[in-house]
Amino acid sequence: MPVIGWSIGNILKDFIELYSSWIAFTLLVSVGIKIAYDSFKKESISKSITFLTLISLSIATSVDALIVGTTLVALKLSLLSSAVVIGFTTLFLSIFGYYLGKKLGSLFAKRIELVGGIVLILLGIKYLIN
Numbered sequence: 001m002p003v004i005g006w007s008i009g010n011i012l013k014d015f016i017e018l019y020s021s022w023i024a025f026t027l028l029v030s031v032g033i034k035i036a037y038d039s040f041k042k043e044s045i046s047k048s049i050t051f052l053t054l055i056s057l058s059i060a061t062s063v064d065a066l067i068v069g070t071t072l073v074a075l076k077l078s079l080l081s082s083a084v085v086i087g088f089t090t091l092f093l094s095i096f097g098y099y100l101g102k103k104l105g106s107l108f109a110k111r112i113e114l115v116g117g118i119v120l121i122l123l124g125i126k127y128l129i130n
Contacts, residue, residue, distance in 0.1 A: 001062040001063075001065035001066045001069060002065050002066070002068055002069035002072065002079075002082060002083050002086050003069060003079065003083050004066060004069060005065065005066040005067060005068060005069020005070045005071075005072070006069040006070070006072050006073060006079050006083075007069075008066070008069070008070060009069060009070035009071070009072065009073035010073055013070075013073060020067050020070060020127075021127050021128050021130070022128070023063070024063045024067055024124065024127035024128075025124045025125065025127050025128040026124070027059075027063050027124070028063060028120050028121070028123050028124030028127065029120070029121050029124035029125070031056070031057060031117075031120050032116075032117045032118065032119070032120030032121035032122075032123075032124060033117065033121065034117070035113055035114075035116055035117035035120065036113075036114050036117030036118060036121070037117070038113065038117075039111070039113035039114040039117060040114075063127075065086055065090070067127075068082075068086065069082075
């Protein structure tokens with residue numbers, strides 16, 4: 001995502017600077033509301049998740065890396081070193097989050113899905129405020 005963001009940043013630098021917060025807000029809040037809403041259904045979202053939903057969630061939650069990628073152009077940072085640092089950090093935190101979620105998911109069941117949705121909504125609001 002940072003590499004894609006860097007590429008987009010080179011092409012649409014002025015446009016991205018104006019609307020990146022709104023794009024991040026819209027995507028994150030939309031996914032957050034969907035997850036929070038689904039947490040009240042009888043069937044768990046983790047049991048009904050499809051490949052397309054998983055890809056959509058991955059893209060929506062990677063919007064911050066996309067936005068960071070667009071700023072790499074303005075900051076004149078090395079694309080390769082930035083992408084490697086972001087990639088390894090994401091890898092290790094994703095693995096940690098997976099195992100933590102596996103433990104907490106069984107303890108909190110459906111409430112953890114609601115918390116996840118609320119976190120995404122708050123992240124979206126954060127992008128709009130900053």
